Structure formats: C-alpha cells, structure tokens
Amino acid sequence: MRLAREIRKKPGVSEMAALMGTPANHEILYQAGLTEDSLDAGPNDLVLAVEADSGALALEAIEDAKVILTQARAAGGEASDFSPSSLAGALAAAPDSNLAMISVPGAYAAKEAMDALRGGLHVFLFSDNVSVDDEVALKREAIDRDLLLMGPDCGTAYIGGVGLGFTNVVKPGRVGCIAASGTGLQAVASQLDALGEGISHGIGVGGRDLSAEVGGLMTLHSLDFLADDPDTEVVVLISKPPDADVLPEIESALKNFDKPHVVCFLGAENPDWAETLEDAGHAAAAILKGESYQPENFFAQAGLRERIASLKPGDALHGAGVLGLFSGGTLAHESRLILEDLLGDVSWNEETGRHRILDLGDDRYTVGKPHPMIDPESRADMLAASAADEHVGVVLFDLMLGRGSSPDPAGPLARAIKEAGGKGRRPVFVASVVGTADDPQGLDAQVGILEDAGVVVLPSNAQAARFAAALVKPELLGVG
Amino acid sequence: MKDLGRKPLRVVNVGLEIFADELKNQSVAVTQVRWRPPAGGKPHLLEILEKLEELDK
Numbered sequence: 460m461r462l463a464r465e466i467r468k469k470p471g472v473s474e475m476a477a478l479m480g481t482p483a484n485h486e487i488l489y490q491a492g493l494t495e496d497s498l499d500a501g502p503n504d505l506v507l508a509v510e511a512d513s514g515a516l517a518l519e520a521i522e523d524a525k526v527i528l529t530q531a532r533a534a535g536g537e538a539s540d541f542s543p544s545s546l547a548g549a550l551a552a553a554p555d556s557n558l559a560m561i562s563v564p565g566a567y568a569a570k571e572a573m574d575a576l577r578g579g580l581h582v583f584l585f586s587d588n589v590s591v592d593d594e595v596a597l598k599r600e601a602i603d604r605d606l607l608l609m610g611p612d613c614g615t616a617y618i619g620g621v622g623l624g625f626t627n628v629v630k631p632g633r634v635g636c637i638a639a640s641g642t643g644l645q646a647v648a649s650q651l652d653a654l655g656e657g658i659s660h661g662i663g664v665g666g667r668d669l670s671a672e673v674g675g676l677m678t679l680h681s682l683d684f685l686a687d688d689p690d691t692e693v694v695v696l697i698s699k700p701p702d703a704d705v706l707p708e709i710e711s712a713l714k715n716f717d718k719p720h721v722v723c724f725l726g727a728e729n730p731d732w733a734e735t736l737e738d739a740g741h742a743a744a745a746i747l748k749g750e751s752y753q754p755e756n757f758f759a760q761a762g763l764r765e766r767i768a769s770l771k772p773g774d775a776l777h778g779a780g781v782l783g784l785f786s787g788g789t790l791a792h793e794s795r796l797i798l799e800d801l802l803g804d805v806s807w808n809e810e811t812g813r814h815r816i817l818d819l820g821d822d823r824y825t826v827g828k829p830h831p832m833i834d835p836e837s838r839a840d841m842l843a844a845s846a847a848d849e850h851v852g853v854v855l856f857d858l859m860l861g862r863g864s865s866p867d868p869a870g871p872l873a874r875a876i877k878e879a880g881g882k883g884r885r886p887v888f889v890a891s892v893v894g895t896a897d898d899p900q901g902l903d904a905q906v907g908i909l910e911d912a913g914v915v916v917l918p919s920n921a922q923a924a925r926f927a928a929a930l931v932k933p934e935l936l937g938v939g
Numbered sequence: 940m941k942d943l944g945r946k947p948l949r950v951v952n953v954g955l956e957i958f959a960d961e962l963k964n965q966s967v968a969v970t971q972v973r974w975r976p977p978a979g980g981k982p983h984l985l986e987i988l989e990k991l992e993e994l995d996k
Contacts, residue, residue, distance in 0.1 A: 481980065502980025542973045549951040549970040556970065557946065560962075562954030563974055570977075570989075571953050580951065581943065585958070605940045619944030621965055624958060660944060684940050862961045 462527050463828055464836050466509065472520050474510035476827020479503075481564045483588055491826045502564070508827060546571060550578050560623060562586055568611065569593035576600045576608065583623045583663070584610030587822075591672045594665065598676040607684070608677060609663045614641025617648065617661035624663075625832065627861035628897035632657020634743050635691035637681045639666050639698035642787030642859060643736055645893050646920060647695055647723070649861075650740030652895045656747055659690040669701035675709055682712055693743045694720040697736065699792070700727035719746045725789070726796050735921035736793060757925045764936045767929055770887050770915065779852020779886075781805075781927045782845050783816035784838055786831035786868075787893065790857045790920045791818040797924040802932060813850065817841075832859045835868045839875035842888070846879030851886050855927040857920060860894025860905060869905040873912035880913065887930055888914040891923040 466475040476493060478484045480500030488494040493508040500506050507524050511517040543549045550556060559575035561568055565588025572582045572589075576597065584597070589611035601608035609616050609623075615638070616623040620631035627645055629652040636658060638644035644661050651657065662684070664677040678696070685691045694716070701709050701724065713720060722732040723739035733739035738754050745752035757763075781798060785791035795816045798805045806812030808821055817824070819831045819838055831838045838856070845854050858868050869892075876888055890909055894902040906916050917923040929935045950969045952959040959969045978984035 481976070482982070502976035542971050544973045544975070546951060546953055546972060549953075549972050553949060553951070553968070553970045556949045556951045557942075558948055559951045559953060560958050562952075562958060564976075567976060571974075575951070575953075581940075585954065607940065607943070618948060621948050621962070621967055623962070626961075684943070688944065690944065862964070863957060 462524055464834060465527055466520050466524050469516075469520055469523065471512040471516040472509060473512075474508075475520065475524070476506075476508040477524070478506055478827045479564060480506045481566060483564060483566055487822070487826050493827075546574050546578065550580075556580060558583065558618070558623075560585065565589050565611075569597060572597050572608065572611075573600060576604060576606055579604065579606070581607040581618075582609065583616055584608065584613055584665075585624060586610070587612040591667060591670070594667060595673055595676070598668075598673065598680075602676060602680050607662060607681070610665045611667075612665055613663035615644045615661065616663045617644075617658045619660065620658075622862055625859070625861055625863040626661075627652070627893065627895045628899070629895055630657035631659070631690075633659060633690065633692040633747055634695060635659045635685040635688060635693070636661040636695045636697060637678055637685070638663055638696075639668055640789040642857075642893065643697040643723075643725075643789035643793075645787070645859065645861060646736040646790065647697055647740045647743075649893050649895050650737055650919070651744055652897075654740065654744040656744045659688060659692075660685065664698075666699070669698055669705050669709070671702040671704045675701060675705045678709065679712055682716055686716060686718060692718065693746050694718055695739050695743050696720065696722045696724070697739060697789075698724055700724040721746070725793050735797075735919070736789070737919035737921050757922060758929060758935050763926075763929070767926075767933065767936065771930060776852040776887065776930050777933065779931050780813040780815070780850045781853045781855055781931055782814075782848070782851045782886075783855040783924075783927075784841050784845070785816065785818050785857050786820055786835075786838065787857050787859050787920075788818050788820050790891075790893070791816050791820075793920055794855060794924040797921055798928055801925065801928040801935060832864045832868070835865050835871045839871040842872055843875040843879045846876075846885050853927045853930050854886050854888045855923060856888070856890050857923075858890060858892040858894070858905060858909070860892065860898040860900045860902060862899065864900070866900060867905075867908075868900065869908035873908045873914070876912045876914060888912075889917065889923050889927045889930070890914050891917050891920045893920070 463475045481502045509517040509520045559580040560583045561571050562585035565586050568586035575582050597608050614625045627649045629648045662681045668677050721742045742752045805814040845851050953972045959971045962969045
C-alpha cells in the first residue's frame with residue numbers, strides 16, 4: 460500500500476486506490492465515483508483508480524504506479540518456502556496443521572473457511588463481507604466439529620500465547636477473553652499487561668455473533684471452551700450489547716459458568732457490568748488479586764482542573780466541538796458513548812455536527828487505501844486539516860500499537876500536529892495509546908513522540924474521551 | 940477442542956502474507972497458500988465447480 464501513498468504525494472493527484480477487480484470492489488469503486496459503470500477487470504487483475512486534476516496527470520500517475528509495482532516485484536524475488544496453491548495442498552504438505560487464517564476477499568472466504576473446518580482446522584476468519592447466512596452455517600459446522608470459527612471480520616485473537624492478526628505483545632496468563640472486536644480485545648489485553656496480568660486465550664467471535672441471526676453461537680461455544688481450559692481463571696466478555704433475544708441465553712450461560720467473569724457490553728446499562736474497556740481490565744486483574752475494583756470518578760481527581768486550565772486558560776474552549784479521529788472501531792464506539800453521555804449529540808461518520816466521531820477503519824474511509832492502523836498517513840492529513848477548522852476545539856484520537864500495525868504510528872501524526880501548530884490557531888490534541896512495553900513500536904517511545912508534539916496522552920481511551928469532554932465543558936470538573 | 944493451546948499451533952495462511960510473517964516472528968510454523976480466485980474468479984464457472992464438488996461427495 461506504499462503504492463497508493465507514493466502516488467497520492469504527486470502534485471495534482473488527490474486520490475489513489477489499488478484493489479483486486481472482484482465484483483465487490485467494482486461496486487465499491489463505482490460507489491466512490493472512481494469508475495464508470497462497466498469495468499473490464501476480473502479478480503485476478505489489479506485495478507488502479509486515480510482521481511487527479513486532469514486526465515494527463517491521472518495517466519502519468521498510473522504509469523508511475525506501474526513502475527513502483529514492477530520494482531516491488533523485482534525486490535520480492537522468488538519465495539524460498541514451499542507454497543501450495545490451495546488449502547488442500549497445504550494440508551497434504553503439513554497434515555498436523557490445526558488452524559487456518561483466512562483473509563481472502565469476502566466472496567471467496569466462506570468456502571475457504573468451510574473447507575478448513577471440514578479439514579479439522581480451527582479458523583481465524585479475517586475477511587469481511589461474509590453473509591450472515593454463511594456465518595451461521597460456518598459456526599454450526601465448527602460447533603459440530605468442536606472447533607473455533609473466529610470472525611468473520613476478526614482482527615485479533617490469542618491462542619495459547621500466540622497472537623493472531625493484529626495483537627499486542629502480552630504475557631501469557633490467566634485471563635481468557637471472548638471479544639466481538641479486535642481493538643476492544645487489544646485494549647483489554649494491553650491493560651491487563653500493564654497491570655501485571657496476561658492472557659490465556661483471546662477468542663474473536665466477530666461483531667455479529669450476539670445478533671439475533673447468529674444467536675451468540677460462538678460466544679457460547681467459547682465459554683464452554685474456557686470453562687474447561689485449565690489455564691483460564693477469569694473470563695472477560697467484550698462486545699456491544701447482545702440482541703434482546705440473545706441476552707437471556709448469554710445471561711443464563713454466565714449464571715451457570717463456574718469461573719469468575721467480567722462482562723463489558725459497551726453501551727449496556729447494568730451496574731454489575733464493566734462500563735468501559737479500562738474497567739473490564741481492572742476488574743479482571745482485581746479478581747485475580749482477590750481484591751474488589753471500584754472505578755474512580757475521573758472528574759473528581761486531584762489536579763485535573765489545573766491541568767485543563769494550563770492547556771487552555773479561561774473558557775477558551777467552552778462550547779467548542781470535539782472531533783474524534785479513530786483507527787480502532789471499538790475505541791471509536793466507546794468514545795462516542797462517553798461523549799454522548801457527557802456532551803449530548805455526537806455524530807458518527809458524518810461531516811456535520813458540533814461533536815463528531817469518525818471511525819476511519821470503516822469501509823467508507825478505506826476504499827483502496829490501507830487501514831489507518833497499518834498506514835497512518837491519511838489520518839495525519841486529517842489531523843492537520845482539523846486544525847484549520849474553527850469549530851474544532853479538541854481533536855481526540857487513538858493509537859494502536861502491536862504486531863501488524865504501522866512500525867511508527869505516532870511519527871506521521873506528530874509531524875502533522877507540529878506543522879498544524881506552526882499555523883497559529885490550534886485545537887488541543889488528546890489521545891490514548893493501546894500498546895505494551897514489548898510491542899515492536901514500544902509504548903513509552905510512541906507516547907513520548909506524541910507528547911513531544913504537544914499531545915495530551917491519557918492512560919486509557921475512556922479517560923481520553925472524558926478529558927476531551929472536560930476541555931469543552933469545564934462544568935464537568937468536580938461533578939460526580 | 941481441548942488440545943487447543945496445548946499442542947503447538949501449526950497454521951495454514953490463506954491470504955495476506957503479513958499474517959504469516961507475524962506468526963513466523965513468533966516461531967509458529969506456517970504454510971502460506973498461493974491463493975488465486977478459483978475458476979479465474981468467474982462466478983458461473985465457480986458455481987459449476989461447486990456443483991461438481993458436491994457430486995464428488
């Protein structure tokens with residue numbers, strides 16, 4: 460995806476997308492206005508779509524892209540490892556395989572996943588655009604075979620200390636997680652790591668598992684697995700609230716679950732459940748230490764008023780807007796819930812509204828572009844642009860570290876923020892970083908880069924959202 | 940499923956090679972599949988292939 464980034468830097472080129480010519484991608488490109496209605500490209504073709512000031516500039520950009528692609532292929536050379544052309548071939552070559560990771564386009568993913576299950580493999584299904592009918596069929600097949608089907612759209616999992624997909628480097632430990640989302644699991648796993656605890660297994664069940672259609676099939680199956688797992692002492696459930704028809708079944712399963720557990724259904728109102736990802740991590744760690752956990756009142760903490768006053772004296776930001784630019788979908792969702800509770804209406808993935816949250820990992824922002832966790836550049840451009848928006852008083856964002864993420868996600872964002880600062884007026888930038896000391900990027904190093912650029916870095920996503928709210932609504936301070 | 944986490948993971952990766960690389964960095968054995976859309980990605984051919992596969996079973 461360096462390709463798209465390089466081409467977008469060219470003068471007169473505003474957008475560049477590079478994707479496989481699958482029917483789904485044809486539709487995406489058409490919806491994005493990047494193609495006419497007929498496109499003569501098949502799934503074996505790479506489509507390069509460019510938006511430029513003129514046809515000549517666009518053609519020039521395409522020629523440059525071809526050169527970059529040819530160079531990349533030459534540099535890649537021949538693969539030294541044996542690489543079969545099918546799943547069946549892989550199983551013949553390595554019959555002791557026990558897990559398949561599948562990340563092919565959605566239209567083909569269900570068949571590959573079913574073949575893997577029938578071959579006796581657990582499946583980590585990263586692909587999205589898998590139909591709900593296929594999801595149900597796959598999960599039933601998995602349960603019949605006593606296998607895990609993680610996903611679809613599963614970004615993160617831990618199995619026996621191994622991180623699958625986008626994972627933070629955490630210690631193996633005693634907490635088993637069942638999570639609908641990748642970044643929610645990453646946040647809780649990293650929080651536990653900071654508290655000295657580790658993960659036994661982290662099972663991603665996909666964002667639709669607790670819907671009425673899927674009925675919590677894999678959540679319930681995973682609970683059975685963790686109940687029998689000798690390494691797991693405490694279980695954490697992380698998801699949006701289950702469908703009303705599914706909730707009783709989950710509650711009943713939890714009632715009969717004989718290990719201590721923490722439920723974090725973001726947005727659900729139940730005093731026995733953790734309200735935030737941070738609370739979920741703390742609550743699980745407290746159980747293991749034999750302690751009780753009571754969340755602190757963020758707004759009543761000592762020194763907060765002074766810290767806020769030092770950033771923006773007086774009421775300079777009173778009534779200004781908060782703009783959230785997120786790479787983690789669950790972190791975006793959690794921030795939205797917190798800000799709505801504290802500030803009122805918050806728009807979601809829209810260009811209008813005083814307070815706005817953009818989930819930049821959403822399909823609409825990633826057409827032909829890498830996810831912002833992989834390539835921070837497009838978010839850096841948005842951070843810079845936000846400084847010029849007079850309605851934005853606070854820019855709130857997350858940073859995801861770990862395997863699979865950009866090697867330096869803070870760098871480009873910090874540069875953009877510093878450049879924005881040179882142009883006079885600037886909002887307050889507030890962030891949180893999901894990561895651990897052992898992540899390839901290094902938690903302290905990345906926090907340091909942001910702080911050097913003047914970003915206020917809070918210890919959790921929830922605290923960052925509350926801090927942002929207090930900046931634009933100082934009357935929250937000291938309130939219970 | 941009881942074996943999961945007890946036996947070492949041995950992974951078949953169908954798709955993005957970055958996932959295989961990250962597993963290799965954790966000393967996990969991975970077989971990378973050189974995946975191409977089946978039947979050249981042509982939906983009607985794919986349908987015929989799937990029917991033939993069903994007949995085989």
